[in-house]
Amino acid sequence: MTSVDQKSSRLDEFLESPEKGLWKLAWPVMAGMGIQTLYTIVDMIFIGRLGGEAIAAIAFNMPLFFFVLGLTMGLGAGVTASIARFIGAKDKVNADNSAEHAVVMGVGISIILTIIVTIYGRDILLGIGAPESVIDLSWSYLRVICIGLPFMVLSAFFRSILVGEGDTKFPMTVAALGTVLNIILDPIFIFTLGLGVAGAAWATAISQITVFTIFIYMLFFKEHSYITFRLKDFSPSSYITKDIIKVGLPASMSMIIMSFGQLVFNRILIHFSTDAVAAYQISGRIDMVIFLPILSISYTLTTLVGMFFGSARMDKVKHIIYYGLSRSFMIAVVTSALVYFTAPKLVLLFTDIPYIQETAVTYLRLMAFVYPFVAIALPCGRILQGFGLGMPLLVITLIRVLLISSPLAIFFIFVQDRPLEWIWYSMMISTAVAFVVAVGWVMWALKKYSVQPTGVQHAKTQLKPNQ
Template identity: 35%
Template sequence: MANKNVELMRGEPEIAVRKLALPIMISMILTALYNIVDGIWVAGLGPTAIAGIGFVTPIFMVLNGASVGLGNGATSSISRFIGAKNHEMANESATHALIIFFIASIVLTIIFIIIQKPLLESYGATGQTLNEAVAYATPLFLGLVALMFSNGCSGILRGEGDMKRAMYVVVATVILNASLDPVFIYIMGLGSAGASLATIVSAVIAAAIMMYWILIKKDTYVHVTLKNFKFNSKLARDILKVGIPSSLDMLIMAIAMSIYLILISQVGGDYGIATFTTGQRLYLFAIMPLTAIGSAVIAVAGSAFGARNGDYLSRAHKYGVKLGLLLGTAITLILVIFATPLATIFAYTPETANLVPGIAQYLQIACPTLILTGIGIPSSFFYQGIGKGNYSLMFTILREIVFVVPLMYLFVFYFNLELVGVWLGLCIGRAIASVINYLFARYEVKRTRAKFGN
């Protein structure tokens, strides 16, 4: 199966992107359900719990982003070696990736356990809201090793084009998470902590299964062995030159989220925070299919880059953008047309019913940006595929801070639009940055093709 996946990556780029994107898409949508399901069950605990978990969202983005980012670094490195038909270095890359995942998870766990409370307080969490936030965050931080290896091992499998088995693991663990949530939250009485604990238990199982395939069963294309491991600084840098910027993408987004939360708290209080964080759950869920397309582009573009095939490189990016644009438009129509029913899913109790209009408004104003985000995300992942993760980071900063934040403040304080101004800033700022991102990616494709001579 693995060899067929490798041949797929080396073949027609349109077919490869399409076939690889589908299982990634299913996996990411199901993974996003972790957060969605948590939100649905936590809604029964009241608005304070919703707001508390909302304050944890930017921190969780950093943690999850670090694991996904390092996984992307592994995907890029492995796929480029596979494209260059260097099996031995692909093996070494996967081995180094596992070591990096372990070290990073230990360091980040220590850091976030120490800073969690003052960090949440800096966002504006106080009183019972702060207690709920800490209760939800602590299990996530302590279980970071599981999250890191779950996403990291998925990155290794993506690097060799083996998307389906990771999808199977996700299906099983999402079902488990959905089953454990009510048990931990209500039956065992763990409240907000129960929601995050269910997520971590599910991640542990996912990581264990994939580690079994890679280290014990050894039926993957890349062969990982730790017995005679020798550190290769050049290879580690090859992974980290994509992994670190990709991880920092999420850190920048978390910083931006912190700015958004501070501004929203000023103009909308706990109601604004609850509205935004709930709507953001749906936004992050909706963006998963676009991210899946981008993840497929990493592997296919990486393979084409390793093979020095400029034509395939260009076609991989173009096809990813085409799929992203079509899918982004379809998702936007769903979110806008069904905004109120979707909002009701997350505010179904008498105590939270007043959130429905605000959540629906967020979906209808902020989420149309997904149309153009559909061309921006494949472009950012394209940079990672060719080993230029710093470009992806640059456009994340441009999108989430340089454009969005000033527009938010303009609409809120100059035009006095309050929460509507925040939603407009999100939509317009992200849309402008996505267009610029696409244009720069096409320029980078042209420059690379000139370098390859094809």
């Protein structure tokens, strides 16, 4: 059986049993993200032993990290959706060409970002609010991270390509290997070699280079994937570029907006203290654990909705959307209860500073009430990407971050002089509004595509080879 036949049978398998297909794709994603989240937790525990200023130094790097992540994962979402729809339409030529476009984009983004951050990184950190007390620590971290930046970007594109073809196991295995290596190297560079915060960055950079090397070997030399990489045969296509960008650019912008939102909240929190920023970062790490299964389901829904939509099977599209959202909601209800009652013990893993503990616990217990709303709104954005719709996610994020949570937080703290927890209230309000908008948009899309031509006909008329 050829690789094409194997991949066709994978599509047929997903069509035959969407539920099994969802979990077959979701479990590897969950495992890989779980190990990655474990790393972020272990990393924060190690850095936390260096003190509150060390945590804050990393915190001021997070907006930059999310900016880069926004570009790569956003455009990667466009690649995933494009490849999934082409495979659903059984159009391998354009699926291959989409992947080749992704690699070219990744190289370009890597070069530009590395140059900018290397030259202007310290000034950027100062511009986003890093105080003099932590700027040296922040820059020592960012300067080293720049070394691994291009490898991180390209590896993210490789993962998006593989997820688009329905392979989540291999990319997540590779990512897991890199994460385990990072966890091993962290204490060596931070404590044994005495490099402190910069040591954490060295461990990360080495791990990113290792992951990239594995991807290059397996995809270009061993030809592991269904997608065939032949960059010498790369044919620039305006159709494919537009198909990727119409989903990828709004997704990138939405993540950049979230990065900006984190910047705003850091600036508001620094009004109280660097310990307040540290508490927010610790809470964010715990949030990542909570949303692991929900994120896994979300990423899987992009692939399955894209494939089923490309195959013109709206019955399967509706079925997998209902199934995915219902499971996501159930998981969130259970995890919300667990977090509410175990918050003090969870926070104690990261710090023994009373103020940071109290602030982080308050955040977690308040946000636990809106986690079920996030469990619906988050997958809805990815579902719409599967349809090839990128703007909804951008609009939802814009409403949540820039139009509601950030302005409300600024109003509560600087106008009404409210205590710190009112920042968390602003987040809760914006989450509820985002939930309503996201659900309404998915209902609109289902109604629209149930009565309009979709699938193979749509793909063939909108996305032509080599144009």
